[in-house]
Amino acid sequence: MDAAGPHPGPEAAGRRRVSWRGLRNRMIGRRGFQSFMARSPLTRWFARGEGARLFDIVAGFVHSQVLLAHVELDLFVICRDAPQRPEALAPRLGLPADRLAALLQAGAALGLMERVGDAFQTGRVGAAVPGVPGLAAMIRHNRILYRDLADPVRLLGAEGGGELARFWPYVFGAGAAADPDTAAAYSELMAETQALVAEDALAMADLEGVRHLMDVGGGTGAFLSAAARAHPGLALTLFDLPAVLAGAGERLARAGLAGRVTLVSGSFRDDPLPGGADAISLVRVLFDHSDPTVTALLARVFAALPPGGRVIVAEPMSGGKRPEPAGDAYFAFYCLAMGTGRVRSAERIGAMLAEAGFERITAPRPRRPYVASVVMGRKPA
Numbered sequence: 001m002d003a004a005g006p007h008p009g010p011e012a013a014g015r016r017r018v019s020w021r022g023l024r025n026r027m028i029g030r031r032g033f034q035s036f037m038a039r040s041p042l043t044r045w046f047a048r049g050e051g052a053r054l055f056d057i058v059a060g061f062v063h064s065q066v067l068l069a070h071v072e073l074d075l076f077v078i079c080r081d082a083p084q085r086p087e088a089l090a091p092r093l094g095l096p097a098d099r100l101a102a103l104l105q106a107g108a109a110l111g112l113m114e115r116v117g118d119a120f121q122t123g124r125v126g127a128a129v130p131g132v133p134g135l136a137a138m139i140r141h142n143r144i145l146y147r148d149l150a151d152p153v154r155l156l157g158a159e160g161g162g163e164l165a166r167f168w169p170y171v172f173g174a175g176a177a178a179d180p181d182t183a184a185a186y187s188e189l190m191a192e193t194q195a196l197v198a199e200d201a202l203a204m205a206d207l208e209g210v211r212h213l214m215d216v217g218g219g220t221g222a223f224l225s226a227a228a229r230a231h232p233g234l235a236l237t238l239f240d241l242p243a244v245l246a247g248a249g250e251r252l253a254r255a256g257l258a259g260r261v262t263l264v265s266g267s268f269r270d271d272p273l274p275g276g277a278d279a280i281s282l283v284r285v286l287f288d289h290s291d292p293t294v295t296a297l298l299a300r301v302f303a304a305l306p307p308g309g310r311v312i313v314a315e316p317m318s319g320g321k322r323p324e325p326a327g328d329a330y331f332a333f334y335c336l337a338m339g340t341g342r343v344r345s346a347e348r349i350g351a352m353l354a355e356a357g358f359e360r361i362t363a364p365r366p367r368r369p370y371v372a373s374v375v376m377g378r379k380p381a
């Protein structure tokens with residue numbers, strides 16, 4: 001890069017006024033400073049904490065891959081009921097015993113497994129993996145994300161995203177998602193992971209007094225299925241692209257909801273939304289799209305609602321002025337790899353709702369920010 005470019009060299013930086021954070025950072029960054037801190041009884045605890053945290057970030061990718069190997073080999077289920085010795089398991093898994101032992105030992109170090117003498121049994125954290133809907137599917141799916149992230153700086157400069165962009169064709173318009181097989185592949189992953197999101201969204205969303213809920217971009221109807229169970233009197237409409245709705249009918253029939261949910265196919269980019277619902281939910285929809293698409297969609301949502309109608313947005317969000325790891329690191333980079341969309345803070349989504357005309361905007365404290373946060377608004381009565 002040109003020396004006169006946007007990043008001044010260390011000399012130029014040295015001439016600038018240095019803030020207190022700058023002074024702190026210069027001190028921490030001095031060679032030998034960490035060792036000095038670790039030797040002093042007064043600062044040892046602090047230095048160890050920061051060192052361990054930094055090492056966890058350095059090693060994070062390896063930790064994810066250790067988890068992936070456990071999922072791929074189904075070790076959390078195989079080792080659930082009783083401790084297993086690597087040499088007894090190895091032939092069944094087609095791996096050399098010492099390599100399998102290394103994996104199980106790594107799993108034990110990360111709290112996924114527990115070491116019982118020379119054997120290994122699933123630990124508390126590992127035991128949760130098969131029980132969390134969609135988690136194993138998401139861990140497998142992350143391979144694509146991690147391939148894109150192998151060169152994060154290149155990804156930052158790649159306007160169209162990475163390999164992940166080809167996995168989610170619908171974000172580039174309805175036409176890209178016309179193929180039912182492609183739609184089935186992404187809908188399956190969405191449906192598997194939606195149960196968890198639906199649980200949190202329903203717990204946080206205020207559906208008191210709502211008669212008719214329309215889920216826009218509702219995929220195969222997992223959120224509406226959960227809403228139907230929680231609110232037996234609620235009328236339900238599912239709006240999504242035609243190729244996606246093809247799979248939704250089947251899934252809803254299996255859930256015994258075939259007659260209860262009205263399916264409306266269309267594209268919220270091109271078509272007005274049907275009227276009749278007094279609440280519209282957008283679950284994991286906005287973060288796939290750019291600001292102009294979201295602004296246009298919210299205008300359509302506003303137009304489709306009656307006076308007093310409410311909008312419910314549920315998705316992972318940025319922490320905004322208080323950055324938080326799930327929204328601002330994981331999901332933000334996921335969007336970068338998709339090549340479109342962005343993680344927005346609850347404040348930003350609230351402001352977009354207000355621009356669309358909504359009022360009484362609320363954002364309950366999220367139960368699990370890594371699953372979903374919720375922002376709601378009302379159309380003026």
Ligand SMILES: C[S@@+](CC[C@H](N)C(=O)[O-])C[C@H]1O[C@@H](n2cnc3c(N)ncnc32)[C@H](O)[C@@H]1O
Pocket residue numbers: 170171173174177190191193194197216217218219220222223239240241244266267268269270282283284285288
């Ligand atoms: C990330 S998925 C979320 C699905 C579901 N709400 C969930 O949480 O599992 C986004 C959904 O929006 C739908 N979608 C994307 N573009 C759309 C459009 N232009 N019109 C209607 N639906 C669209 C996709 O088909 C997909 O089902």
